Amino acid sequence: MEKQKITGAEALMRSLEHEGVTTLFGYPGGAIMPAFDALYDHKETLNHILVRHEQAAAHAAQGYARVSGKVGVCLVTSGPGATNTITGIADAMMDSTPIVVICGQVGASMLGTDAFQECDLVSVTQPITKWAYQIRRPEDVAWAVSRAFYIARSGRPGPVVLDFAKNAQTELIDYEPETIDFIRSYVPVPKIEDEAIQEAARMINEAKKPLVLVGQGVELGGAQEEIRAFLEKADMPAGCTLLGLSALPSDHPLNKGMLGMHGSLATNRKTQECDLLIAVGMRFDDRITGKLSTYATQAKKIHFDIDPSEINKNVVVDLAVLGNCKDTLSAVTALLKEQKHTEWIESFNEHYEEERVRVIEPEIHPQEGPIKMGEVVRKVTEMTGNKAILVTDVGQNQMLAARYFKFTEKRSMVTSGGMGTMGFGLPAAVGATFGAPDRLVCAFMGDGGIQMSIQEFGTIMEQQAPVKIILLNNNYLGNVRQWQEMFFNHRYSFTPMLNPDYEKIASAYNIPSETVVERADLEKAIDKMIHTDGPYLLQVAVIEEGEVLPMCCPGNDVDDMLLEIK
């Protein structure tokens, strides 16, 4: 019997199923209609979440990917549908998040004619993707989809764009599923060099004051156990990057807090005192290093990474250990001497104590005055047993959530680190609820960022996505206001903001909500939020001119941190 031919759009659905996709986020439109038509017959296996803006589809796919470790998928139309995903694609590139964005495109015969809703998406997205490819023939669908997923998830993960011409969606082919797990020109994981492992172990064994920097690579490589064994065997203190925060339990005795601009005083100061700096799966972002020319110049440096192009990009190191850190860390750990660095580790305490008294306590346990942002974060994390997934937007809400939220489980921190995308939080939280349906998702955002994606209340309503939205409302674009206060002589240029009645908006979307103004009401309101099934908006009126401290001002040495703004 002759094999039945299927359309390229149907081949896309079967290819997605072949890749194990169960969830996708998208928005239909002209040039992707054949694909959506095919999707209609796959509703049982492919759960499509209709977002309210394509940018949200990309961020939701990111949130899904970050908590699940699977590839997030978007399906959108050509032209504006495709360009709306670009912020999310760039964000995923910066933060190494595996997503595949499938966009409609005009038919191959119309390409280059400025046809309706045509945009040269491959050219636009090449610099911000691991791979961007235009499917012009239905015969390429199975190959391109498989290649896209392999590239997105392997090695250092990242976004892939498939630009799917309309004729390739409608024309017929004989479909055969494909599985690509090898590309000649692409080496996802570099070969581990035995000499590097030996040398790393030797350097660590000789170090008196080692400091480990834990990055997102540990989460991406699934090396959470390996990093603990590595730290514990040689008794080494560690600091985490923003994206690496949940790679190591917050209360682990060797976890000395976040690194960088708003990190902990101790880890930043000790960066300038350690004799060996061991970076694992992180990329020495300027928000981590402060002034590069003075950064840890006293220390020898080892950099564990899967991406050779990260080595010596920003900070020149003495030794590179290439490979998946899950493998390299365990190989090095096997060669480590069991050690105690008691005195070195204890020397962190005085800095912690100074920060606790001058910054942390006043932020999380204020006795009077308006509610503070850190106070809300700490209450929420405590009342969820430190087991929730934290999603943040960008700005003060993000930094204070990162500082005061506590993590006990891996893959629990979803934030826009490299790009700092306002509007990321709400859709990413929606994605996170689908990526980890059994976990509580707490999304902190400010009154600026929430309005950049507020249309996603619609998605939340329709899906009953159980996002616990904690809106820290200070009537300002708070982080920019803080910088204006510090560096622009208090000239608050367009940062005060007139806000709508968020509870009314929530109520229009049938999302239960509450607003807290008094400290005494906070705990009860959080409790109600946690114990209400489904989505919830908790608005907290927080101090208007709140500050994120400590702070290493841009261009300053990393240990030169302000504890208060004078």
Place this chain on the structure above:
Amino acid sequence: MEQDKKFYTLIVFSENFAGVLNQVTAVFTRRQVNIESLNVSASSIKGVHKYTITCWTTEEQIVIITKQIEKKIDVLQANYFTDDEIFIQEVALYKLATPVVIDTPQVSEEVRRHGAQIVEVNPTYTVVTKKGRTEDIMSLYHALNQWNCVLQYVRSGRIAITKSCIEYLDRFLAERRESYETQKKQKANG
């Protein structure tokens, strides 16, 4: 910084896929390094393209640029070289005004002195070609230009092959073939 700059030649091999050239040149743009010359052609291996790119930059930059180019999915290999590590060749075409060439014997003297060849002569113009290193080609141009006879002039991008006895691309492809076979065997054994 300026004085640390050297002239580098980057040799890149890629799969013959659309759009790779864009990705390669974008790395230079992003790191604010100007490309001095660029030559792309099919290599001796079927389906593999070879790019020869030259630029003035620091060693620190060229290392980063090389790694970032090599990171592109469809790029097989990228290596950078200084002039002492490669054999270099360029070619130039000079279109000269024939009446000036006839009236000015120094013009044909310069052509002979530079070892260039005349490939076409007609009453209007004369075409001269010269291969060699940049400085030889430029020297002939300046020599001809002083007689005001150059109607058109074009210099190709540099092409280069390495002096090394090791063929790095062959080695890379052999390694990749081996990894592929190993992976296939592992899969077959479950």
